[in-house]
Amino acid sequence: MGEQRSFGAAMATSTSELARGAHQRHGLASPMHTAYDSGELSHPGSERERDYEAGLAREIQLQDLSLDPGFDANATSIEGARDAPAGKSPAPSENGKGLPPGSWSEYFRGLPYKLRGGLDTALPIPDVHELFWSFVGAFVSIMAISLLNHFAGVEEQIVYLVGSFGASAVLLFAVTESKLAQPRNFVGGQILGALVGLGIRHAIHVPWVASPLAMALSLTGMQLTSTTHPPGGATALIIAASASIPKWAGFSYVVGVAGGCAIMLAVALITNNLAPRRRYPTFWW
Numbered sequence: 001m002g003e004q005r006s007f008g009a010a011m012a013t014s015t016s017e018l019a020r021g022a023h024q025r026h027g028l029a030s031p032m033h034t035a036y037d038s039g040e041l042s043h044p045g046s047e048r049e050r051d052y053e054a055g056l057a058r059e060i061q062l063q064d065l066s067l068d069p070g071f072d073a074n075a076t077s078i079e080g081a082r083d084a085p086a087g088k089s090p091a092p093s094e095n096g097k098g099l100p101p102g103s104w105s106e107y108f109r110g111l112p113y114k115l116r117g118g119l120d121t122a123l124p125i126p127d128v129h130e131l132f133w134s135f136v137g138a139f140v141s142i143m144a145i146s147l148l149n150h151f152a153g154v155e156e157q158i159v160y161l162v163g164s165f166g167a168s169a170v171l172l173f174a175v176t177e178s179k180l181a182q183p184r185n186f187v188g189g190q191i192l193g194a195l196v197g198l199g200i201r202h203a204i205h206v207p208w209v210a211s212p213l214a215m216a217l218s219l220t221g222m223q224l225t226s227t228t229h230p231p232g233g234a235t236a237l238i239i240a241a242s243a244s245i246p247k248w249a250g251f252s253y254v255v256g257v258a259g260g261c262a263i264m265l266a267v268a269l270i271t272n273n274l275a276p277r278r279r280y281p282t283f284w285w
Contacts, residue, residue: 126174133275137173141267142166145260153256157247160256164190164234165264171231172268172280180229182281185222187261189229193218194257197236198250207241214240 126134142165149161168190171181179185200214218236222228239246239253246252272280 129275129277133271133278134173137267137271138169140271141169141173141264144263144267148259148263149256156252158252158256158259159246160260160263162235162257162260163238164193164231165260167231167234168229168264171229172264173272176268176272176278176280177282179282182283183265184283184285185227185229186265187258188225188227189222189232190235190257190261191254192221192225192227193229193232193235194239194254196221197239198245198253200236201240201242201245201250211237211241 142161145161145165149159152158153160168186171178172186175181196218197214200210200217204210204213214236215233218233219228222232235257239250248255268280272278
């Protein structure tokens with residue numbers, strides 16, 4: 001019983017603080033949380049207290065919605081406040097419940113609210129040590145692939161230096177802890193993009209149709225296989241938009257991408273772990 005009382009008291013306190021923060025954030029005052037502060041609710045976990053908590057939760061949602069240009073302060077429900085234009089009641093519909101979710105009018109009303117951003121902040125500028133290791137990793141990896149492309153690629157007629165590796169280097173050496181930069185995503189996304197792009201290039205000979213289809217299908221494939229790696233979309237686009245198909249029915253392109261991936265991954269495993277404050281990878285598969 002004592003533990004139940006303590007849990008109820010903790011919930012009451014946290015809910016009160018959350019409500020107070022919401023009121024202060026929007027510059028509004030509410031008497032809802034004063035019952036907790038005055039000690040009026042002396043029985044944590046009681047039915048009356050739960051009613052107060054439910055009211056607080058609803059009040060917090062309404063205060064957060066008040067920033068939405070489509071907010072109706074006079075609505076009797078959160079759904080009505082969200083769907084109705086400011087100062088007006090929800091528009092009637094066939095079922096009498098206001099506008100259907102996802103309607104065009106709802107979209108345009110909420111668009112300014114969504115476009116204003118504010119959900120996150122910009123990436124912090126890294127210190128000189130991070131900048132140094134990012135530079136070293138990107139430089140060494142692209143240099144190694146360039147050398148392979150120059151000395152072996154020309155003779156073998158295989159392109160190892162694919163443009164999308166520049167974007168991969170940014171992920172692997174600047175945001176090393178991102179899921180998009182881990183080995184599964186890097187290698188899987190690049191090779192999947194190459195295969196999808198090559199397949200579309202063989203199937204469709206109209207570049208302005210093949211290019212967007214290859215990129216979009218590679219994105220879908222990466223999402224379905226949990227190998228999302230943004231440069232993989234560029235890898236698919238490059239081969240789909242190419243004027244001619246490389247040798248081996250285009251599979252030399254896949255070999256080049258795989259070879260470049262192996263080199264860049266090896267460099268990432270070495271340089272990112274030489275840096276004292278880095279650890280790579282965060283997961284393999």
